[in-house]
Amino acid sequence: MPHIATSDGRQPWRATVLTLFPDMFPGPLGVSLAGQALEAGIWTLSTVFLREFGLGRHRAVDDTPAGGGAGMVMRADVLAAAIDHARAAEPDAPLIYLSPRGEPFNQHIARELSSGPGVLLLAGRFEGVDERVIEGRAMREISIGDYVLSGGELPAMVLIDACVRLLPGVIGAAESLGEESFEQGLLEYPQYTKPRDWEGRPIPEVLLSGDHKKIAEWRRAAALRLTAERRPDLAAPAGRSPQARAKDKR
Ligand code: SAM
Numbered sequence: 001m002p003h004i005a006t007s008d009g010r011q012p013w014r015a016t017v018l019t020l021f022p023d024m025f026p027g028p029l030g031v032s033l034a035g036q037a038l039e040a041g042i043w044t045l046s047t048v049f050l051r052e053f054g055l056g057r058h059r060a061v062d063d064t065p066a067g068g069g070a071g072m073v074m075r076a077d078v079l080a081a082a083i084d085h086a087r088a089a090e091p092d093a094p095l096i097y098l099s100p101r102g103e104p105f106n107q108h109i110a111r112e113l114s115s116g117p118g119v120l121l122l123a124g125r126f127e128g129v130d131e132r133v134i135e136g137r138a139m140r141e142i143s144i145g146d147y148v149l150s151g152g153e154l155p156a157m158v159l160i161d162a163c164v165r166l167l168p169g170v171i172g173a174a175e176s177l178g179e180e181s182f183e184q185g186l187l188e189y190p191q192y193t194k195p196r197d198w199e200g201r202p203i204p205e206v207l208l209s210g211d212h213k214k215i216a217e218w219r220r221a222a223a224l225r226l227t228a229e230r231r232p233d234l235a236a237p238a239g240r241s242p243q244a245r246a247k248d249k250r
Helices: 032-039 076-089 105-113 131-134 153-164 176-180 212-230 244-248
Strands: 015-017 044-049 095-104 117-123 140-145
Touching: 015 076, 032 044, 032 153, 044 076, 076 117, 076 131, 095 153, 105 153, 117 153, 140 153, 140 212
Parallel strands: 015 044, 015 117, 095 117, 095 140
Antiparallel strands: none
């Protein structure tokens, strides 16, 4: 299938979601930043309705778990047919199964995926999917956190949103992305806006000083302090980025 280029000649980033609930999309991805970018053709979204690949009169996509137990499992043969269909249109996009057992999603993975052609996402339901299709189609498993949701659609939206906001042209000031939480191995510094004094809580004086060097120093110190307090696992001893830390080790 030929892919249409954006007005500046770039290929749009393409997200394809294999799901039993295509009506859930674009959902929240159709509004605000992601929605505007979708409308502008910076990225595209398509769904593959798993039921269309289901078996028999009822278009069954699931069956009872081998070995017994509660719930149903999505069939490998049905999923493989849907994946192969989607793959034909998207030969290069990484194939990802959203799964609580997967590698934890983070900003680093969002950057990696947003710099590629797009993503092919399988949203599971029921008790999950037959292990053989995960192996047989070499799927990468990604989790959005240590909790269990009822389906992979919300995780797919989370992953897509995190990637889309990193695409060129989606967020106006590229610098603002560089200072966001996790970008430099730090949480973001506190933000303030008008009014200058709210319920007896003034904006820190330095932020109103107009001294950009001092403001940058204050923000860095605040980011370091917050990260050390809340996410010591992220913070390097001197708040150095993961890249800088990796260099230190060499
Ligand atoms: N029985 C599975 C387990 O214990 O790992 C949970 C299945 S869950 C009810 C149904 C589907 O929701 C999964 O196949 C997956 O696609 C999605 N899902 C649930 N929690 C998730 C998470 N934290 N991250 C990514 N996907 C998740």
